[in-house]
Amino acid sequence: MIKLIATDLDGTLLSPDGTISTNNIKTIKKAQAKGIEVIVATGRSYESAQNAIQDAGLTTDIICLNGANVYDSNGQISVEKPLTKESVTEILHVVDTDEVYFELYTNKGIFSTDRTKFMQVLVKILATEYKQYTEEMIKERAEQRFQEESFTFTTDFEGLLKDPAIVPYKILTFSLKPEGLLKLRESFTGHPSIHVTSSGFDNVEFNHPDAKKGIALKAFAEQKAIKLSEIMAIGDNENDLSMLTMVGRGVAMANAKQLVKDACQYHTSSHEEDGVSQAIETMLLEN
Numbered sequence: 001m002i003k004l005i006a007t008d009l010d011g012t013l014l015s016p017d018g019t020i021s022t023n024n025i026k027t028i029k030k031a032q033a034k035g036i037e038v039i040v041a042t043g044r045s046y047e048s049a050q051n052a053i054q055d056a057g058l059t060t061d062i063i064c065l066n067g068a069n070v071y072d073s074n075g076q077i078s079v080e081k082p083l084t085k086e087s088v089t090e091i092l093h094v095v096d097t098d099e100v101y102f103e104l105y106t107n108k109g110i111f112s113t114d115r116t117k118f119m120q121v122l123v124k125i126l127a128t129e130y131k132q133y134t135e136e137m138i139k140e141r142a143e144q145r146f147q148e149e150s151f152t153f154t155t156d157f158e159g160l161l162k163d164p165a166i167v168p169y170k171i172l173t174f175s176l177k178p179e180g181l182l183k184l185r186e187s188f189t190g191h192p193s194i195h196v197t198s199s200g201f202d203n204v205e206f207n208h209p210d211a212k213k214g215i216a217l218k219a220f221a222e223q224k225a226i227k228l229s230e231i232m233a234i235g236d237n238e239n240d241l242s243m244l245t246m247v248g249r250g251v252a253m254a255n256a257k258q259l260v261k262d263a264c265q266y267h268t269s270s271h272e273e274d275g276v277s278q279a280i281e282t283m284l285l286e287n
Helices: 009-013 022-033 046-055 085-095 115-129 135-148 157-162 178-188 213-223 238-244 258-263 275-286
Strands: 004-007 037-041 061-064 069-071 077-080 101-106 109-112 151-153 168-174 195-197 203-207 231-235 249-252
Touching: 004 009, 004 213, 004 275, 009 231, 009 275, 022 037, 022 275, 037 213, 046 061, 046 069, 046 135, 061 213, 069 213, 085 101, 085 157, 085 168, 085 178, 101 115, 109 115, 115 135, 115 151, 115 168, 178 195, 178 203, 213 231, 213 238, 231 238, 231 275, 238 249, 238 258, 249 258
Parallel strands: 004 037, 004 231, 037 061, 109 151, 231 249
Antiparallel strands: 061 069, 069 077, 101 109, 101 168, 168 203, 195 203
């Protein structure tokens, strides 16, 4: 019997326009009304994730930044798995190039080098991912991301990391050059203090080795006295694998990467077709 549902956001619970559909909202509330716990597990920051959840009128706990942070439904942080500042320095030496745009996620917001580069790279990525969007819609979506998060642009990362008040959680890198992303992965694969993952074809993400969705979900379930066999997890990308392969019911979206589909026993429709709602409704019939 499923007692806990964990769902990813981008490419899973969220529609392509970045909102949660009416069907997904109704089905999540239906599951919650039956006493089933629901938690969101995302690579996003708390602010960004909470905006989407709050706009939908939902209340859930949130695993953020791939498991580096966990927040309860009241917005209180309960788990922190930061990168060491030495690891951050190592990563920045490799990613700070003209071909890569990067963001450093911290307890004081997101830091990057250049707002213009931020907009240029994001517009190119969105244009590649959402070919049905007009140029104006893409620019508006890119600007929206800038507005909904706390961004600071700086070139003095050495000085930033010397500040004892700064706690680094994740580095997110974007590039439209696959060979560049592959080089980033290879530079840190197997590193004892850095976990490498991805949430899309255009990015590579760096976290502490214990900052994984699966680790955070397992700890959350233990607090609720819920067994792994009593959890359903839904996702679409590489950074979802740690939870999808651990639970009793791992569900891959129709738009998921092939390695995610191969890892899951259960499958649902795409994020354009309310796949989360379908997966939950199917589970409720069997529960």
